[in-house]
Structures are given as structure tokens and as C-alpha cells.
Amino acid sequence: MSIKKNVYLGFLIALAFVFSYIEFLVPISVGIPGAKLGLANLVILISLYTMSYKDAFVLSLIRIVLVGFTFSNMASMLYSIAGAVLSFIVMVIAKKTNFLSITGVSVLGGIFHNVGQIIMAVWVLKTPSLVFYYLPLLIVIGCLSGTVIGVLGSIVTKRIQKVAKFY
Amino acid sequence: MKKSKRNDIILIIVILIVALVFYIGFNYYNSINTKEPVTVVKVGDEVYGTFPLDKDVVEKIELSDGSYNILEIHNGKADITEASCPDGICVNHRAISKQNETIVCLPNKVVVEIHNGQKNDVDTITN
Structure with missing residues (x-):
């Protein structure tokens, strides 16, 4: 890995970390537990479009471990990992099909982030009825936040791609 | 694009x-x-019978040793109005209608429970 790539990865990790911190400081509550914008996913989305998949995945995991140890606990880290890994896999697949633009990829990512967390919650709490109670709500939430992040992401990615030519 | x-x-x-x-x-x-709220009557470990709460009924629960309890369901509430037991605690117990409420007659080993009932609005643990 070249120094430039290394620095770029470091920048994005720091950015994701700061975004998570901002969300932790200023929670935008809409009355639904667990619903948030997911600003850090913006960074993951950008990294997906400007870096190799491997590095983007590393970024995603490092962010979760950092944020998990600083702002939350092991239990919520477990949920975060489940959500992040599933949404990352889905986003990579969605991107490779070339069927969707960056916004569509982000929407899928947002939804499957929630789906991953629910699967983990069902596994941990052993209450399958959770799926039916929560899933429709979280799909809509994921769709909304995914759209916002996607539109932002497409604007930012266009600009960053010019700078991050070393990838 | x-x-x-x-x-x-x-x-x-x-x-x-x-x-x-x-x-x-x-x-x-x-x-x-x-589900409809029902009254479940148990004798010992066995279910003696279930009675819907919305139907008024008088049921004599007769046990093999000759002792008995009379269960009366009236206005959506279950009550034991008469019993052969010496202490009469089950008779004195007020009528029950809320989820998980019970009337117990220890001498006769009769337990009357409410299933699928309305949530009790007092004495519950809140989070």
C-alpha cells in the first residue's frame, strides 16, 4: 500500500469516526428507537466508490471497533458489526451489477444495515416476532436515510474521485 | 447515468x-x-376446564373426594361464590378479570386463572 493510499484511508477513518461522534453528540431523534441518519455510512459509501473493496471493508470494521470502544458498549458493537457487514456485502453486490446509481446502492446499504441488526437482535434475544414488529418501520427508515446519504455521497464522490486518482 | x-x-x-x-x-x-379472555380452572396440575369470560355461567367444580367449589362468571368477572373448604378464602377473594389474576383454594387444590385477559393496570413493573 502506497503512502498516499495509507494517508487517504487514515483520513476517511478519522472522518467516519468524527461523524459517529457528531451523531452521538447530536442525536436526531424522530421518536423511533434506533433510527438515525448514519452519517458515518456516507464515508463508507465514498470509500466504496474511491477505494478497493478490501480497503473499504477494513475502514468499515475499524470504524465500528473505534466507535464501539469509545462511545458505546460491546453489545451495541455486536449489532453494529452485523449491520455493517451485511450492508457492505449488499452494497458491493449492488455496485457490481451496475444496475443502480450511487443513491440506489446507498438505499440498499441503509436497509440492509437495519436488517443485519435485526437478525443479530433476533439471534441474541431469541424473539423472532421482533422481525415482524420492527422490520417494516426500519425498512422505511433505512430507505429515507439511505436516500439522503446517497444524494450527499454522489455529490462528494464526484469531487473526491478527481483527487483520489491514485486508486 | x-x-x-x-x-x-x-x-x-x-x-x-x-x-x-x-x-x-x-x-x-x-x-x-x-384471543378471547378465558378463565382456566385447574385442579392440582390438571386443567379442569376453560370458560370464556364474556359468557355468564355457573359451574360447580366437583372433586373426587366430594368437596366442591362453585365458579360464577358474571359481567366479565370470575368469582367463587361457594365452596366446601373450611377457611373460605377463595369465596372471600374478590372477582377477577385481569391478566394473570388468580383465585386459589388451597384445601381443594383448585386454581382459577385468567388467560389472554386485559393487562393489569396496577402493580405492574414498568421499564
Whole structure:
């Protein structure tokens, strides 16, 4: 890995970390537990479009471990990992099909982030009825936040791609 | 680029429809699955019988040793109005109608429980 790539990865990790911190400081509550914008996913989305998949995945995991140890606990880290890994896999697949633009990829990512967390919650709490109670709500939430992040992401990615030519 | 933008919108619409279907389906499933509140009478470990709370009924619970309890369901409440037991605690107990309320007659080993009842609005643990 070249120094430039290394620095770029470091920048994005720091950015994701700061975004998570901002969300932790200023929670935008809409009355639904667990619903948030997911600003850090913006960074993951950008990294997906400007870096190799491997590095983007590393970024995603490092962010979760950092944020998990600083702002939350092991239990919520477990949920975060489940959500992040599933949404990352889905986003990579969605991107490779070339069927969707960056916004569509982000929407899928947002939804499957929630789906991953629910699967983990069902596994941990052993209450399958959770799926039916929560899933429709979280799909809509994921769709909304995914759209916002996607539109932002497409604007930012266009600009960053010019700078991050070393990838 | 234009085409993928259109695909995005289709994707979002499809997803919202799926969520709506899930939501309606779940609500429908819930509405057909609501159970009527019933009174369950147990003698020892065995279920003696179940009686719906919305039907007025007087049932004499007769036990093999000749002792008895009379269960009366009236106005959606279950009560024991007469019993052969010496202490009469079950007779003095007020009528029950809320979820998990019980009347116990220890000498006769008779337990009257409410299942699928309304949530009790007092003495519950709140989070």
C-alpha cells in the first residue's frame, strides 16, 4: 500500500469516526428507537466508490471497533458489526451489477444495515416476532436515510474521485 | 447515468411497497390472532376446564373426594361464590378479570386463572 493510499484511508477513518461522534453528540431523534441518519455510512459509501473493496471493508470494521470502544458498549458493537457487514456485502453486490446509481446502492446499504441488526437482535434475544414488529418501520427508515446519504455521497464522490486518482 | 437514476427510483418505490405489505400483513395477522379472555380452572396440575369470560355461567367444580367449589362468571368477572373448604378464602377473594389474576383454594387444590385477559393496570413493573 502506497503512502498516499495509507494517508487517504487514515483520513476517511478519522472522518467516519468524527461523524459517529457528531451523531452521538447530536442525536436526531424522530421518536423511533434506533433510527438515525448514519452519517458515518456516507464515508463508507465514498470509500466504496474511491477505494478497493478490501480497503473499504477494513475502514468499515475499524470504524465500528473505534466507535464501539469509545462511545458505546460491546453489545451495541455486536449489532453494529452485523449491520455493517451485511450492508457492505449488499452494497458491493449492488455496485457490481451496475444496475443502480450511487443513491440506489446507498438505499440498499441503509436497509440492509437495519436488517443485519435485526437478525443479530433476533439471534441474541431469541424473539423472532421482533422481525415482524420492527422490520417494516426500519425498512422505511433505512430507505429515507439511505436516500439522503446517497444524494450527499454522489455529490462528494464526484469531487473526491478527481483527487483520489491514485486508486 | 440517467437509466440508473430511474432504477433508483423504481427500487425505492418497490421497497416502500414491500414495507407496506409487511406492515399490513402483520397488522392483519395480529387482528385475526387476538384471543378471547378465558378463565382456566385447574385442579392440582390438571386443567379442569376453560370458560370464556364474556359468557355468564355457573359451574360447580366437583372433586373426587366430594368437596366442591362453585365458579360464577358474571359481567366479565370470575368469582367463587361457594365452596366446601373450611377457611373460605377463595369465596372471600374478590372477582377477577385481569391478566394473570388468580383465585386459589388451597384445601381443594383448585386454581382459577385468567388467560389472554386485559393487562393489569396496577402493580405492574414498568421499564
